[in-house]
Amino acid sequence: MTAVRCVDICKTYRQGDQDIKALDHLSIDIEKGDFVCLMSPSGGGKTTLLNAIGGLDIPDSGEVWVAEQRIDQMSKGQLADLRLANVGFVFQAYNLIPVLTAQENVEFVMQVQGVPAKERRSKSLAILEEVGLRDLEDRRPAEMSGGQQQRVAVARAIVSRPELVLADEPTANLDSRTSDELMELFTELNKNHSTTFVIATHDQRVQRYAKRLVRMRDGRIVDDIEQDAA
């Protein structure tokens, strides 16, 4: 079953007088339960592709399908609903809401989804336990280290068990030990819950965990290989 399908998508940004092709007639199918690593040099188009799959950015042409729905023609509200129900995001710069505690950050998506308070609380505490932050639930982001913040962001992305997790450089600001722990957590979720992961990264260590490596350059896929994950 296809979790993500991109058909001949193009995206061009204008920078000064120059047009930059971030995605150039790119097509890709990602099956449900896949663990895909997008790799490219900076400006290769991996973040643009992630954003297009997550409905954060609309391609200039082509089709994007997520969870069997064509999303490139959806309204902002429909895209918000799709992200809320189907997609978990992990961003490079943690991106937590600074005025909420760790637990409230984790609960945030569930709260927007309308999950009852009791269920929210038990799920958020369980996931914080899983990412090793059970004792830091009442801390605000400014009171946590970078690694701890990223783990909270991961907990938030996966707590409502989305079918698809999109992670943009999730280990960029983490030390190697924390990076490994995070990737092992992703792998476990992928195995146990068939969550589809699409990770954009430069990090060579992350590649070891992927089942599929997609290399990009200048907005095109130049290499797409299956591999045995670590």
Next chain:
Amino acid sequence: MRMLPVLIRLAWRYLWRNHRRTIVMLSAISIGAWAMIFMTALTRGMVDQMITDGISVLPGHVQLHNPEYLDDPSITNRVSLTEAELETRYADAGFEAWASRVRVPAVITSERESRGVTLLGIDPIAERDFSFVDYDKVDGRFLESPDDSGVVIGAKLADTLDTEVGKRIVLMSQDPDNEIADRGFRVVGLFHANMETYEDTYAFIGKKTAQKMLRIGDTTTEVVFFGNDYRNVEPTYEKVAAAVDDSMRVSRWTEVDTYLGTMLSVMDGFMLIWVVVIFLALSFGLVNTLVMAVFERVREIGLMLALGMKPASILGQIIIESMMLLAVGLLIGDALAWLTVKPLESGIDISVVAKGMEMFGASSVLYPKLHMDDVILSNVVVLILGFLASLSPAWRASRYEPVEAITKV
């Protein structure tokens, strides 16, 4: 609705994220709200006093006259009902107070001077509770009965006439046949009023004495009625009108004293304008605060949109933040206003400027009045205008593209 708790929590936390800015803005709103309510209380007190004084001088809440009397207040235009007939119709009608009077223009003459005055023939017992004259503070004594043979004049008029208690004066007017009707009176009392104009204008004699002097039997020129609220005289008006036919004219006080009536409506409009003007000054600070609050969290707004929050919820969050700021500011401002107005309700002496104020019919002691209606009006106007002022920054925040907002440094 399910988003409301999370929006309220976010709005409240963001409000206190930059607590210094919030405190500065809260202070501005509180002081603005205080100024609105305090000034309104002063103005309301002044207007109430002017109207209450004005009503107590003559009009009452509702008056009954001969249809010609208001245009030509002469003794020929009397109320066609006798006192006994008035008593039958109105004694048990349930008014707060009512009384019939003889009121005619007259000339008062002492051994030195003459002046034109308004002669009031009254029943001093019936008018005691609503008269502008405090009977107990009269130099000498006030009238004691409708057939009292003395005259009570204002202290200012006594100065002008160069007369005093115990001396005699002559009052002269016309009878219904246009013949001179005059009589000598001994001055039994000098009254004091909030305004010198009153002291200069009115001369009180007993109603029966006036009827005898003017040769009008037991008829009168006007009947005054009091309800319990000068702002709502309709129940009183309807009761009075129901008991007479078209040969009588029933008038509300706003029709009898159009100056006072106009003053009341002008002041009501002025208060609304005053509230709006203060808010306009505040709104610059409010909008600036909201714009800054949005600007410094563009990334977080982008993040919330990326996580699935709808633009409408972002809009709601900013508006709730603005409403919270205004509500807390108004609450503090209301409390401050209450704390400052209450101790002043016993009166502020403005005698330094009272001469000027008298021109507008205001007295030398101002009694601020905190009306709940005025507090509600200023609060509601501020909240509605605040809502409108916050729409623009809130709308801008909700229109961010998540992918652009999230990468903002």
